[in-house]
Amino acid sequence: MQNIVEARNLTICYDRHQNVINSANFSINVNDFVFITGKSGSGKSTLLKSMYGDIDISSGSLNVCLSELNSITKSNLATLRQRLGIIFQDFRLINEWSVERNVMLPLIIKGFNSSVCQKQAAKLLKHVNLLHKADKFPLELSGGEQQRVAMARALAHNPQLLLCDEPTGSLDEYSSDVIWSLLKSAREGLGTCVVVVTHKIPSSLRIAYRHFELSNGEINEVF
Template identity: 55%
Template structure:
């Protein structure tokens, strides 16, 4: 099975003398569904940030989709991010753009045709039951609706990898179930690798998955 993410003695932190992730060794393979868990402040989001180049490697090595994250030029970082979709806990939608254009953003960046972009956006909006909100703006939506839009945006350009930081942390049950269902189908039907940071695993998600736990900077796989 192809390795999509590989860490070897990986050390991460925001200050040189304060490591948050210490000597981590792990692999994430294509088509994996991985939960990253651990206590609050343990470094879950820190680790996730390193996967899309928002945090530099201090020591050791990290490979993501064939890219060496320790020696990554701006051009290579842009290329890497074209293969990744990111879902943030605070959505990071563009308030001045309507829902349709927010979802289309990665497709615009990646040079999809207008016709394909329109068809994909409509399909995704229908899938998350928000087709009727296509012309609304993020401030007009509930938190659950905004997160569903954020996930649709992350999926729109058909990435190899989706990274989610507490995607259901502040959502109602309906929106949470929809998010988990969409992530599951993306993994099972489209073969997208899913990595989710969460403090609470969904009890009803019937999917084969792996769990990586972080405690006091130590990264270990749990069964």
């Protein structure tokens, strides 16, 4: 089975005296749904950021979507990110843009024409039950609605890999359930590999998944 993420002796450090990730070895398959857990400050978000090139690798190898991040060029990193969907803790929506245009952003970057962008945005906003707010702006939405817009944006370009950093951390129970349902449908309906950093795996999620735990710089799979 093909790996979409593969780490070999991966080490990431904030300075020369502190390894956040220490000689980690793991792989994630193209059809996996993966949870990464660990105590606060254990390096979960750091690991996720390394997967899209936002944090440099100190040593070892990290291959994501057939791109080696330890030696990747800026142009190749830009190409890699077009294969990824990323959901941030703080949503990172553009407040000056409408909801529709926020969802269109990955398609605009890839150079699709306005007709294609609008059609895909409408499809995804309908999927997250926000089509009626397409012309609103992020600050006019609740936190849960903003996260659903971020979800739609992350899926707009049909990514191979969806990286989610505490996607429900600041949401109420209803909004959290909606996000988990959308992540499940992304995996089952679109065939997207989903990797989620979270402090707690939801007990209500009915999907086969893998679980990696990060502790003292080590990453171990929990069976």
